[in-house]
Amino acid sequence: MQNFDLHNPTHIVFGKETVGRLNDLVPAGARVLILYGGESARRTGTLDEVRAALGDRAVVEFGGIEPNPSYETLMRAVEMIHRQGLNFLLAVGGGSVIDGTKFVAAAVHYKGDAWDIMETHGAVVEQAMPFGCVLTLPATGSEMNKGSVVTKAATKAKLVFASDHVYPRFSILDPTKTYSLPLPQVANGVVDAFTHVMEQYMTYPVDGRVQDRFAEGLLQTLIEIGPRVLAESDNYDARANLMWTATMALNGLIAAGVPEDWSTHMIGHELTALHGIDHARTLAIVLPANMQVRREAKRDKLLQYAERVWDITEGDVEQRIDAAIGHTRAFFESMGVPTRLRDYDIGAKHIDAVIQQLEAHGMTALGERGDVTLAQSRRILEASL
Structure with missing residues (x-):
């Protein structure tokens, strides 16, 4: 740690x-x-x-x-x-x-x-x-x-x-x-909180056992209550657990003593600024692609995530990683949140502008190791199409 x-x-x-x-x-x-x-x-x-x-x-x-x-x-x-x-x-x-x-x-x-x-x-x-x-x-x-x-x-x-x-x-x-909130805003809240946890968890192991288990518990809570907060708007316990999970996801506790990524957020910010996509929805687009492109650097945590959060234990290493990324994408989509740039009529021709914005804002060495270069960000965006 x-x-x-x-x-x-x-x-x-x-x-x-x-x-x-x-x-x-x-x-x-x-x-x-x-x-x-x-x-x-x-x-x-x-x-x-x-x-x-x-x-x-x-x-x-x-x-x-x-x-x-x-x-x-x-x-x-x-x-x-x-x-x-x-x-x-x-x-x-x-x-x-x-x-x-x-x-x-x-x-x-x-x-x-x-x-x-x-x-x-x-x-x-x-x-x-x-x-x-x-x-x-x-x-x-x-x-x-x-x-x-x-x-x-x-x-x-x-x-x-x-x-x-x-x-x-x-x-x-x-x-x-929260009872009167439009359901798309509630869904965005679930995705936003989920990605906040992932930015602090999906990095590399440092034997931060308390932080890892806490993060995994928050992710599992969101997976469990996500469908319920959409189906039952006045379910107090479901809304209470969502509210507290979202708070705990980014109050500093699970970030203590562990590396943090935040590249998904930085790329997502540029998509919002340029195209007006809801913040949480940019995260749903970028996170699965980010994990896919950087799967080698995040291998150990991806396998831990697959087993502890999604109970994926069958198959070889690559199959388990594929399944974990697929489950993440499917969860976001089950909340009614699209996970592809094409869902917002954004194509390959729009990527250059995003990269230019990242460069203009000094976002040239993102991620927990500072190795998400502009070229790497481009690959992530291409994988998000």
């Missing part, structure tokens, strides 16, 4: 009817900016519930944060904070709203061009506004980590930043808030 330094200060409040805890969690004198996405938060009554829980605190709303939060939109929130003297942020939504709130929290105090935060991947962040979350869409794990992904619409750049300063102070996780 590798050395690690693990710290996560986010306070999690989990369960039914927990939004009322905002009165205890948000400072009494706070001037609050509520950030959210579309009108579903208002239509379902969540915004009204949040405002009621905040009592007589000064509250301002900022809606319209996109599924891939844009720098341009988020900077309008920064301007509102300065203009109205607000001092606490509350994200009400899924990972995109929370990611956007993290950027806003860091940008408020930054003196230069706030896009520097993204281009330096958070290295310039020295302080951030305090914020909390009310999670309504389980998928990204952003409610309990320090990472954020933001897109600059003007340049189609989708970048990542991370900083210890942008851990949420608290996150409220009420599974009943």
